[in-house]
Amino acid sequence: MMARLVRAAQDPIGPLAPTRITLTVDGEPVEGVLGQTLAGVMLSADTVAWRSTSFRDKPRGAFCGIGVCFDCLVVVNGQRDVRACQRRAAPGDVVEFHRDMPLSTPEERP
Ligand code: FES
DSSP states (O other): OOOOOOOGGGOTTOOOOOOEEEEEETTEEEEEETTOBHHHHHHHTTOOOOEEOTTTTOEEOOSSSSSSSOTTEEEETTEEEEETTTSBOOTTOEEEOBOSOOOOOGGGOO
């Protein structure tokens, strides 16, 4: 099997032009592209930490990027404990950082 280059103009899939979206991250408007995860949008905006540990207040952001470590938790539209690396950004999403907030209990989770 050989690798081959398919130029964008000849790509049979015909990728569409990216759709820009705007969401609010920690009170500031941030632009992203439809299809990006929240972590992708925040990393694109040079935000690398959006949570702090309950022990010693250490900064955390995306670590594994595949939904395993839970280091990337944010509050999205009022819903706590959302993994930013697993949630696709939607236009108008309001993302708040997980500061001074203990993890929710199983009873509090949707
Ligand atoms: S970065 Fe590990 S769960 Fe999101």
